[in-house]
Amino acid sequence: MGTAVTLVKDAPPAARKTRSAAPADRKRRGRRENLAGYLFMSPWIAGFLLLTAGPMVASLYFAFTDYNLFNSPKWIGFDNFTRMFDDPRWQKSVEVTAKYVVIGTPLKLLLALGVAMLLAQSRRGQALYRAAFYAPSLIGASVSVGFVWRSLFSDGAVVDRTQSLFGMHVGGWVGDPDWILYSLVALTVWQFGAPMVIFLAGLKQVPRELYEAAEMDGAGPFRRFWSITLPMISPVLFFNVLLETVHSFQIFGSAYVVSNSQCGPADATLVYTCYLYQQGFKNAQMGFASAMAWMLLLAVALVTAVLFWSQKKWVHYEEDVR
Amino acid sequence: MSVTTVPKSPGLGRKRTGSLVWHLGALAVLAVVLYPVLWVIGASFKPSKDVIGSLQLFPGHPILANFKGLAKGIADISIWTFFQNSLFYALGSVLGILISCSLTAYAFARIRFAGRNLLFSLMIGTLLLPYHVLLIPQYVMFQKLQLVNTYVPLLIGKYLATEAFFVFLMVQFMRNLPKELDEAARLDGCGHLRIYWSIVLPLCRPALITSAIFTFINAWNDFMGPLIYLNEPGKYTVSLGLMMFRDSDGVAANYGGMIAMSLVALLPVLLFFLAFQRYLIDGMATSGLKG
Amino acid sequence: MGTGTNVERRTVLKVAGVSAVTLGLTATGCGGSDGTSADGTVTIRYSWWGAEERAKKINQSIALFEKKYPKIKVKTDFQDYPSFWEKFQTQAAGGNPPDVFQNAVGFLRKYDKRGILLDLKTQIDAGNLSLDHFRPGVTSVGQVDGKQLGIPVGSNTMALVIDKKVYEKAGVDPTAGWTWDEYFKALKTIYDKTEVPGDTGYFSIMYLYDLYLRQNGKAFFTKDGLGFEESDLTEWWTDGYSRVKAGIVTSPKVVAQDTPKSSLSAGHGASEFTWDNFTVRYTAEGSSTYGLAPIPTTDGKDTGQYLASLMLSGSARTKHPKEVAQFINFMVHDPAVGKIMGYDRGILATTDQYDAFKPTDTVQKEIAQYEVDTAKAGVLGTITPHPSGADTAESAFLRIGGDMALGKTKVADAVKQFFSEAQAAFSA
Secondary structure, eight states: OOOOOOOOOOOOOOOOOOOOOOHHHHHHHHHHHHHHHHHHHHHHHIIIIIIHHHHHHHHHHHHEOOOOOOOOOOOOOTTTHHHHHHHHHHHHHHHHHHHHHHHHEEEEEEHHHHHHHHHHHTTHHHHHHHHHHHHHHOOSOHHHHHHHHHHHTTTTTTHHHHHHTOOOOOOOOOOTTTTTHHHHHHHHHHOOHHHHHHHHHHHTTHHHHHHHHHTTOOOOOHHHHIIIIIIHHHHHHHHHHHHHHHHHHHHHHHHHHTTTTTTOOTTTTOOOOHHIIIIIIIIIOOOHHHHHHHHHHHHHHHHHHHHHHHHHHHHHSSSOOO | OOOOBBBOSSHHHHHHHHHHHHHHHHHHHHHHHHHHHHHHHTTTOOOOOHHHOOOOSSSSSOHHHHHHHTOBBBBBOOOOHHHHHHHHHHHHHHHHHHHHHHHHHHHHOOOOOHHHHHHHHHHHHHOOTTTHHHHHHHHHHHHHHHTTTHHHHHHHEEETTTOHHHHHHHHHHHHOHHHHHHHHHHHHHHHHHHHIIIIHHHHHHHHHHHHHHHHHHHHHHHHHHHHOOOOOOOGOOOOHHHHTTOOOOSSSOHHHHHHHHHHHHHHHHHHHHHHHHHHHHHHHHHHTTTT | OOOOOOHHHHHHHHHHHHHHHHHHHHHTTTTHHHHBBTTTTTTEEEEEEEEHHHHHHHHHHHHHHHHTTTTTTEEEEEEEEHHHHHHHHHHHHHOOOSEEEEEEEHHHHHHHHHTOOOOOOHHHHSSSSSSOBTTTTOOOGGGTTTTEEEEEEEEEEEEEEEEEHHHHTTTTOTTTBBBBBHHHHHHHHHHHHHSSSSSSSSSHHHHHHHHHHHHHTTSSSSSOOOSOOHHHHHHHHHHOOOOTTTTBBHHHHHHHHHHHEEEEEEOOOEEEEEEEGGHHHHHOSSSSOOEEEEBSSSSOHHHHHHOOEEEEEEEETTOOOOHHHHHHHHHOHHHHHHHHTTTEOOOOOOOOHHHHOOSSHHHHHHHHHHHHHHHHHOOBOHHHHHOTHHHHHHHHHHHHHHHHHSSSSOOHHHHHHHHHHHHHHOOO
């Protein structure tokens, strides 16, 4: 498998042209390829126009209107956006989401990487461990997860007792506006299965000769991690960072169940989409909610752009690994 | 699908201690990770009153009432109905994703057509889109088409490749397949459909299985979609059925039944996962996430 | 396709067939959505909020109805309260509200303004629905701006639910006509003697504050706004906050942690203001004995109470207003239905149903007795109006009151925030 493949950096590599083809032949072939391409793409194109582009245009329009779902939308220009910046709850939701993304994402990825490295060694019972570590990710954000989490992080329960052993008495995290966000972070971190699996895939493709050579040169485990593992898995790391960050921005379900669908107390778990949901579906402020959604889209796009820009500095795409 | 292994530490004595340390480490993580799962199991044997706010992991006097209650169904509906609906939704989604996303991915990865790069970036763009943006316009549309209270709004996106993550996963995988295969097939007179079906798809098995697992889990746990689009309790999925235990209007909810049901609801996902999980790693490993 | 074992493949193929059929057929097969089939059978859709217990009762009632009206079929669906209203709003906006649905007073003007509610007057005049034989004062709950927008199914009134054991231990005995001063003194006594806070957070309950305002010649709402000043609320919340600080009202941290259980049933509070028919909940959730006590007063007599009620409403868009009216009529008047439903949605609203059901368990007996006593005491007034947006204002009151009590927001800011959110809700 010789072709170098980068992540999303550029479009898929072109099929190689048959060098000997005559121009007329090539043109005819090109037309045929176009036809085949669009035929294969037709489900996606239909889906994109019908389910994505159309509704997107509609919601972009709503973002500039006063729309309560019942009356027809009334054009109000940028009012929704200016209102947003003056709204203390919107500011709070931005703060909560930012905190959640900045704290939760790295912790989750660290744990996922750590466990993946543990599992990458071939030991007895490895498959069993792997399946068990993935189990929490199967559960999703169901109501029962809400119950468990609220119980584990309540006053006098296991987390509180463990914490008290170290002389830190907080009491119940779930009732405390200063702490509940961390129990939400813990839930995210707990469901580290997906990035773990991806890390594991990346680790398995690091050629072991590299380690053997490094060991012969007297490199310790930390050194081996730093100069072999990390660069070798950096594309996978990038993929995980990108996906988890984008996901974290859109977190909804777990905040909803951990706070017992209140996104509280004192708006402490009012993540962005929760506020968006409250405004749109509870208060029927569809114009405002659409404007919020577009702000989120802009923020995510910006962060993604920064990540893509930064990958030049730290992501190593090997020309040929094998 | 070769399994490459990472080096074991050299030296026999060190190997034994290393192994011990490894197992201790893995078990420690496992204990923390599985504690909440144990809690759910314990809670399912507690009386409803004690499910919320009780500090014990396991009940002092375990009861079976919660599970027995399930056998009677929820609100006159057998729980098998919910399971059948969820299974229909999950497997229907898996099938849709496998077909539509692989066709799309094939076009992106193996056919050179005008406008491909533009479409590809559009597709990646949809990865970033918060689905809340689309919810209301989509609902209004399905409402006008009289498709509310059917599974069409829930499934149609899956048959139209709107889940960019899986298209992307498959594109990355297909790009890594040697081009020589296509060329040889083409010399034999095969068209794209034939190459797609007989050459690319079979080779893509790991990516397809990975997509299938993720799709199954997502659909099984999906709550928002069914909540919005399904009206008749007879059409409800398990995740909606769970909510039927909940009440905020005076009478206390049947938390015990809810926990028992959510535990039983976990079984199909668990089985699906266990059946295919050994392909998961390879599906990921070779899917071109790495150079 | 690469799906492992044969069994899996078979299942997948089966699903493939089925889903192809669904995708292909439902688009065409769903045409007759006005719910009339060839033989003249009419199908109406009935949505309500609640849980499985209520579902079983409603299914039994519907079976009786369909027996009596073989040409009408009723399809039901239900969610819990918040999901119900979110879903209702989405459906109504999409032009597809259920034909009949459970309703509450806070939503009448909101959905009337949006043209969703059927004025049942015409059906009453046509003789399909009767407003006779209701218990006194109940029917006015569904009357708004001269229209009959809902028919009551069961009445309730605000009450103070108490943990009897704790109250006894503290030696506190609530009597009719007791004052707020006496109530707050009692909270302190309870806290001093039992270390249990006396109340779980009275100050953020909109319907209780409404009673307090009514005792003082005001009301929470007017027809189109709030019936009190920022200064009123500032005082109410400042006092509330100081009582939390003093420990006689449960810490909101504890309340937040106890949800979805009530702090009263969790043993973290000795009493809670709520609707009288909700008492059932505490008995089911908690391990103490719970009872009902009178609402404290300002002048030693007037509690400000009134009868509220859950209602059945029809959709203005229904193609079968007559059948909707017949269904509602059956559900509120038929004695057998009363016997099945019991006090699940409040004390049965019509005399026929009220007489048909005799509660056997102590809790339900006590609820019935409470409403009899309240009516006898002559304190029941008429319900004050609820403007469009009252529902949103109510939840904002609860949320912001909670934030304030946590000390995260200053009282003055909390009051401002509430007024601004309420205004936005009224004008939405």
